[in-house]
Amino acid sequence: MQPDKIYTGGRIFPAIDESVIDNGAVWVRDGRIAYVGPEDGLPAAAGDSASIDLAGQFLMPGMTETHAHLSFADASPFAIGDTSVEDATIIAVGNADKMLRAGFTSAISFGSTYKIDVALRGAINSGRISGPRLLAAGRDLGATSSNVDSPGGLSQIADGPWALRKAVREQRRDGVNVVKVFIDGEAINPRNPPGELSFCDEEVIAVVDEAHRRKMRVACHARSAAAVKQAVSAQVDFIGHANYLDQAAVDLLAGSKSPVFVGPAIAWEVQYLAQCESLGVSQETVRAQGYEREIEATVASVEKMRAAGIKLVVGGDYGISIAPHGTYAKDLEYFVTLFDMRPAEALLCATRNGGEAFDPSGSLGTLAKGSIADLVLVAGDPLDDITVLQDESRLTVIKSGVANP
Ligand SMILES: [Zn+2]
Known part of the structure; x- marks a missing residue:
């Protein structure tokens, strides 16, 4: 099993609607999303997880x-x-x-x-x-x-x-x-x-x-x-x-x-x-x-x-x-x-x-509690310039909570 991870210090696009969470946090546990929301709302139980600083990156679903x-x-x-x-x-x-x-x-x-x-x-x-x-x-x-x-x-x-x-x-x-x-x-x-x-x-x-x-x-x-x-x-x-x-x-x-x-x-x-x-x-x-x-x-x-x-x-x-x-x-x-x-x-x-x-049952495509932790971290802001997604050197891709080597 992979260790839990918490991503903080970035802009989160949960893809429920067009809104973005500034200073958001995503907690990944056993390959699934356990929390997504503002950083100061993280559950206490997340405290033991490895913390990853997004350093201002944009985090979106795969x-x-x-x-x-x-x-x-x-x-x-x-x-x-x-x-x-x-x-x-x-x-x-x-x-x-x-x-x-x-x-x-x-x-x-x-x-x-x-x-x-x-x-x-x-x-x-x-x-x-x-x-x-x-x-x-x-x-x-x-x-x-x-x-x-x-x-x-x-x-x-x-x-x-x-x-x-x-x-x-x-x-x-x-x-x-x-x-x-x-x-x-x-x-x-x-x-x-x-x-x-x-x-x-x-x-x-x-x-x-x-x-x-x-x-x-x-x-x-x-x-x-x-x-x-x-x-x-x-x-x-x-x-x-x-x-x-x-x-x-x-x-x-x-x-x-x-x-x-x-x-x-x-x-x-x-x-x-x-x-x-x-x-x-x-x-x-x-x-x-x-x-x-x-x-x-x-x-x-x-x-x-x-x-x-x-x-x-x-x-x-x-x-x-x-x-x-x-x-x-x-x-x-x-x-x-x-x-x-x-x-x-x-x-x-x-x-x-x-x-x-x-998957019509809803496990993919949004960041919501329980969904599969397929994530893309973007060094750049696709809401400002959608073409940043075409530069794979700016992307970190995570599938089921595991970063692609
Ligand atoms: Zn075709």
């Missing part, structure tokens, strides 16, 4: 990357499934370590090549490698002629409710936590652009019903209003992208019986526009594909979702050449600069909302 692809090898976005299983596995071990060092103590996978996530989760949980707590995904589930209908390690293709139910059962057999399904497509793919639904309603309902009955959750790629409506109607848990929402889609999200967590994952569009030449694609082509418009539409959609109180989460499809592993905290910068959020609001998306998405 963040959750909710659109993780740890098995992606920073390859071209046009060649994600091409890395061999051997190379992808070795690279994924390094990615897990990078993600933890970047302040992300939890990750919800949005799709794995091969079965790498499941092996990774086992290695992390047994302490053989360092990495975030991980909800492991299987291969992307997609229909024939969906955006993921390509050879390589990326996808599992099935059509029809029964074939899809079987595919979900196979993922259960493999030990997957999150079934990732492609509902619509990508502007770079003429055979399945956004707005063209690759499944019929009956198929998506079959996937979600089967996954939920088998204790798995469902993450989906859904860009258009039609895709989001199909996803919410089928009761998926996590939606990635949601770029083109009309008010009816937002109302459906807001009225959902169980909370749906939405991650805009805008890094792809921003970096594709900025770096397309490195992929051999001209700026004109990217504009003609509609990516400038996609960013504008996403900004408008996020504004509607904020107004409706939808639970927005951080997570950005990192793991491709133009948005590599390790740069996950850029997502919070996009939330502030593109979506016009207050830095504290972006932090809440990364901590409180992400933690709730990972």
